Amino acid sequence: VTQPIAAAVDELLTGTKAELAIKIFGPDMEILKEKAAEIEAIIREVPGAADVQKDQVTGTPQLRIRIDRKAIARYGINVEDVQNVIRTAVGGESAGQLFEGIRRFDIFVRFTEEARDRAEVIQHILIAAPGGAKVPLDQLASIEEIVGPRQITRENNQRFITVQTNVRGRDIGSFVADGRQAIAAKVQMPPGYLISWGGQFELQQQANQRLALVVPVTLLIILFLLFMNFSSLKNTFLILLNIPLALVGGVVGLWLTGQNLSVPSSIGFIALFGIALENGMVLVTYLNQLLRDGGDIDQASIKGACLRLRPVLMTAITTALGLIPLLISSGTGSEVQRPLATVVVGGLVTSTILTLLVIPALYKWFAVKVEKEI
Numbered sequence: 001v002t003q004p005i006a007a008a009v010d011e012l013l014t015g016t017k018a019e020l021a022i023k024i025f026g027p028d029m030e031i032l033k034e035k036a037a038e039i040e041a042i043i044r045e046v047p048g049a050a051d052v053q054k055d056q057v058t059g060t061p062q063l064r065i066r067i068d069r070k071a072i073a074r075y076g077i078n079v080e081d082v083q084n085v086i087r088t089a090v091g092g093e094s095a096g097q098l099f100e101g102i103r104r105f106d107i108f109v110r111f112t113e114e115a116r117d118r119a120e121v122i123q124h125i126l127i128a129a130p131g132g133a134k135v136p137l138d139q140l141a142s143i144e145e146i147v148g149p150r151q152i153t154r155e156n157n158q159r160f161i162t163v164q165t166n167v168r169g170r171d172i173g174s175f176v177a178d179g180r181q182a183i184a185a186k187v188q189m190p191p192g193y194l195i196s197w198g199g200q201f202e203l204q205q206q207a208n209q210r211l212a213l214v215v216p217v218t219l220l221i222i223l224f225l226l227f228m229n230f231s232s233l234k235n236t237f238l239i240l241l242n243i244p245l246a247l248v249g250g251v252v253g254l255w256l257t258g259q260n261l262s263v264p265s266s267i268g269f270i271a272l273f274g275i276a277l278e279n280g281m282v283l284v285t286y287l288n289q290l291l292r293d294g295g296d297i298d299q300a301s302i303k304g305a306c307l308r309l310r311p312v313l314m315t316a317i318t319t320a321l322g323l324i325p326l327l328i329s330s331g332t333g334s335e336v337q338r339p340l341a342t343v344v345v346g347g348l349v350t351s352t353i354l355t356l357l358v359i360p361a362l363y364k365w366f367a368v369k370v371e372k373e374i
Contacts, residue, residue: 018051018164019200020172022179025160026193029149033057035187036161039195042182043163048170054163055153062148063119067141075129075140082127082140089125090116119145164199171260172201207263215270219243222277229281234366235288238359239280245358246276246351253346254339264336268343275319275344276351279312283355287363301360309356316352320345 022039026032036054044052067082087093092110099105115121123138137143153160167175176197183195219240226236250269254261286308290300326341 019166020164020176020197021199022163022165023155023160023196023198024163024193025155025158025196026190027159029057029152029159029161031190031193032159032161035189035193036163038187039183040163042186043165043179046175046179046182048167048175050166050168052163052165055151055161057149057151057153057161058147060148060150062146063122063143064146064148065137065141065143071140075133075135076131077127077129077135077140082137085125085127086122086137090122119143160196169258171262172204173261176201204263208266211263211266218270219273226277226281230284230288232366235284238362238366239277239284241359241362242276242280242351242355243273245354246272246347248347248354249350250343250347252350253342256346257338257342259339259342262339265339265343268340269347271340272344272347272351275315275348276355279315279351279355280359282311282315283308283359284363287360297364301363304363305356305360312352312356316348320348 022043024032024035024039026035040052040054043049065086067079069079072079072082088109089111092108094106095109096107097104098107110116111125115125123136123143125137126134127137127140129135153162180197189195223236223240226239227233230236230239247269250265250272254265259265283304287300287304290304291297295303323341323345326337327345329337
């Protein structure tokens with residue numbers, strides 16, 4: 001159960017209203033229904049599965065009429081003649097238009113309801129033969145009532161049935177891994193049939209692939225800019241130490257709140273890295289300034305940490321206060337807002353504390369090159 005707009009967006013993006021879609025592809029609908037039922041039962045047993053259901057592809061009553069070509073050949077009747085009579089008698093045909101002033105109405109012709117509402121009466125529809133004879137339909141075709149498919153869905157020109165599910169209480173990546181393992185162990189797929197995992201999982205995988213490229217490139221650009229500013233690899237790497245310090249708090253924040261690593265939380269880590277690097281730059285720049293003024297390294301480290309306490313705290317606190325509404329949100333959109341805010345706020349706590357303690361303590365090993373350059 002989700003919000004209507006969110007469900008509509010999911011359906012537009014992935015073709016299903018659920019977070020996860022398991023698509024079974026193959027040519028035979030009966031085999032597809034059988035395998036979909038097996039997979040549905042297996043997925044229900046995977047921890048974290050919720051709202052599991054497969055597509056309802058059957059349940060539409062149909063009347064199937066198969067024309068006997070040998071029988072119509074004996075009477076000299078064409079297949080098209082039989083089809084035209086059935087189409088006109090049961091479905092109806094437009095026989096012209098009726099005008100009333102500027103209004104137009106189609107004249108629709110077909111049998112009365114009593115003569116077309118049951119298979120018993122449809123089979124007595126008369127078909128005209130070339131010699132003038134009238135032949136009942138049941139002598140020219142086999143007529144049977146069946147329960148046919150409600151829909152036949154295709155993707156890439158292949159038929160498929162979807163088993164959809166939502167994931168609760170765990171991350172979707174580990175759920176898919178467990179589901180794939182369970183299906184591979186218990187379901188034997190015939191040749192020509194395959195299983196595809198889609199929905200939000202597919203979007204998450206695409207986003208992770210982009211982030212796997214974007215994040216390293218971004219860090220390299222940051223490294224280059226820091227080196228251009230400080231002209232020192234030691235200072236640059238000292239500032240970059242803020243990233244693992246911030247990462248600890250983000251991970252702990254997700255763990256304490258029972259949330260999972262997701263695309264929104266990944267975006268939160270990127271935002272957190274920027275804030276942490278900013279705090280590191282503020283501190284290292286001031287420490288370098290104290291050295292330029294001729295101060296001792298140990299004294300400069302202590303003095304710099306004390307005097308930069310207020311700017312660093314102001315940066316962290318103002319950011320955290322701005323994210324509190326997102327952190328406590330529980331309505332529509334909170335599934336995106338809360339992970340991002342949790343990562344940033346948790347990372348700010350550890351980053352702020354460790355920045356003021358770890359960087360000044362390590363500065364003496366990273367200040368030699370700065371002193372020489374100065």
